[in-house]
Amino acid sequence: MALLAGCGGDRLHSVSGPTMGSTYSVQYVQRPGVPDESRVKAEVEQILAEVDRQMSTYRSDSDIERFNALPGNSCQPMPESVLHLVRVGEQLSRDSGGAFDLTVEPLLDLWGFGPQGREEKIPSASALAEVRQRVGHGHLHIEGQELCKDAPVEVDFNSLAAGYAVDRIAARLAQLGIDSFLAEVTGELKAVGRKPDGAPWRIALEEPRDDQQVAQRVIALDGYGVSTSGDYRNYFEQDGQRYSHTFDARLGKPITHRLASVTVIHPSALMADGLSTLLLILGPEAGWDYAQKHRIGAFFVMRADKGFVTRSNPAFDALLAGPKQ
Template sequence: MTLAGSRQWQVLWGVMALLAGCGAGERLESISGPTMGSTWSVQYVRPSGGPQAAAVKAEVEAILAEVDRQMSTYRSDSDIERFNRLPAHACQPMPEPVLQLVRVGEQLSRDSDGAFDLTVEPLLDLWGFGPQGRAEKIPDAGALAEVRQRVGHGLLRIEGSQLCKEAAVEVDFNSIAAGYAVDRIAARLGALGITSYLAEATGELKAVGRKPDGTPWRIALEEPRDDRQVAERVIAVDGYGVSTSGDYRNYFEQDGQRYSHTFDARAGRPIAHKLASVTVVHPSALMADGLSTLLLILGPEAGWDYAEKQAIAAFFVMRADTGFVTRSNPAFDRLFPGRPK
C-alpha cells in the first residue's frame, strides 16, 4: 500500500551525528518505519518522564495510516481513488484533509498559471510514471490530446463537504501529501509535549528545537545525482519544513532526450530545462513540498522570479556543461547566512 509508488521522492538526508553529551534526564529517541513506498523517521528529545518511543511511534503510524486511507492512489479503496473512478459531473463526500489539500492545490495552480496541477495523474499514466502506467515512452499525439481534456484544476470544485468534477479528472496528491503528513506529525509531537525533534516522511521534513547537547538539527541538501549521494550544502534548521524536488531519480531517456516524472500541466509533458532540483524552506512542510515542485516546474528563470516575488526561501541547482551550478536567493540566505558548506 503506497502513496508514492513508482515516484522516487527527492530525499533530503539528515546529518545527525552521535551526541557528544545529553542534558540531565534527556535522551535522543529514534523511531522509523515504511510509508508511501518509502520510509519515515522521527528523532526527538525525550525529557525525563516524556513519552516513550513506542507510544510516539504508534501516534505517527496512526497519522500515516489515515493519510494513506484518504490520499493514496495506489490502493483502490482510498477516498481519492474512489473519487478518481467517478465519471464526469459527479460528486463525493470527502474528509476535510482531502478538501484542504485540494484548496492548496488550487492556490498553487492559480499562482503558477496552471503549471502546477493536482489532476495530472492521467498524464503520468500515459507517459508510464503513474500507478496505471504500463511503459515509459513518449505517447502519440492523439492519445496525449485525449488525456489533456481530463487535466486541469478548474475541472474540480468543492461544494460543502463534497468534491465534484466537471470531467473525468483524477487527482494525485504526490506533490503535497508527504509534506502534509510531516506537518500532522509535527503538530502531534507538539501536543505530546515534545519541543525538539526532526520529523521526516519520504524525504520531506521539519526540524524544531535543538538536540540535547545544544547543537542544531543539521540537514544536508543532496546534489542531484542518480548514482550516489553527495552533500551540496549543509544547513542548520529550527522551526522550518524543508523539501527538495528534482528530476534525477525517476526518468527515462529516448532518442537522447531525458524525460522526468515532473510535469508541466500546461504542456502535458515532462519539464525540459536545466533546473535539476530546488530546495524550499518554509514554516509549513506542506507548503515547502508544494512550492519546491512548483518552482521545479517553472524552471530556472520563471521559478526564480516567482520565489523572489513571493519571498520564498529557495536553493536552486542547475545543470551546466561542467556539472552543476547552485544559486540561493536572498530569502534563503537570510535564513542561512555565511559561507555555504
C-alpha cells in the same frame, strides 16, 4: 536530502518505519514527561495510516482513488484534510498560471510514470490530446464537504501529501510535549528545537546525481520545513532527450529545462513540498522570479556543461542565518 542527527547521548530517541512506498523517521529529545518510543511510534504511524487511507493513489480503496474512479459530473463526501489539500493545490495552480496541477495523474500514466503506467515512452499526439481533456484543476470544485468534478479528472496528492503528513506529525509531537525533534516522511521534513548537546538539527542537501549520494550543502534548521524536488531519479531517455516524471500541466509534457532540483524552506512542510514542485516545474528563470516575488527561501541546482551550478536567493540565505552551528 540526508539527515545529519549527530550524537546526543541517551536522551536522543528515534522511531522509523515504512510508509507511502518509502520510509519515515522521527528523532526527538526525550525529556521528563515525554511518552516512550512505543507511544510516539504508534501516534506517528496512526497519522501516516490516515493520510495513506485518504490520499494514496496506490490503493483502490483510498478516499481519493474512489473519487478518481467516478465519472464526470460526480461528487463525493471527503474528509476536511483532503479538501484542504485541494484548496492548496488550487492556489498553487492559480499562482503558477496552471503549470502546477493536482490532476496530472492521467498524464503520468500515459508517459509511464503513474500508478497505472505501463511503459515509459513518448505518447502519440492523438493519445496526448485525448488525455489532456481529462486534466485541469478547473474541473474540480468543492460543495460543502463534497469534492466534485465536471470531467473525469483524477487527483494526485504526491506533491503535497508527505509535507502535509510531516506538519501533522509535528503538531502531534508538540501536543505530546516533545519540543525538539526532526520529523521526516519520504524526504520531506521539519526540524524544531535543538539536539541534547545544544546544536541545531542539520540537513545535508544532496547533489542531484543518480549514481550516488553526495552532500552538496549542509543547512541548520529550527522551526521550518524543508523539501527538495528534483528530476534526477525518475526519468527516461529517448532519442537523446531526457523526460522527467515532473510535468508542466500547461503543456501536458515533462519538463525539459536545465533546472535539476529545488529546495524550499518554509514554516509549513506542506507548503515547502508544494512550492518545491512548483518552482521545479517553472524552471530556472520563471521559478527564480516566482520565489523572489513571493519571498520564498529557495536553493536552485542547474545543469551546466560540466556538472552543476547552484544559486540561492536572499530569502533562503536569510533563513539560514538563524540557527548557529
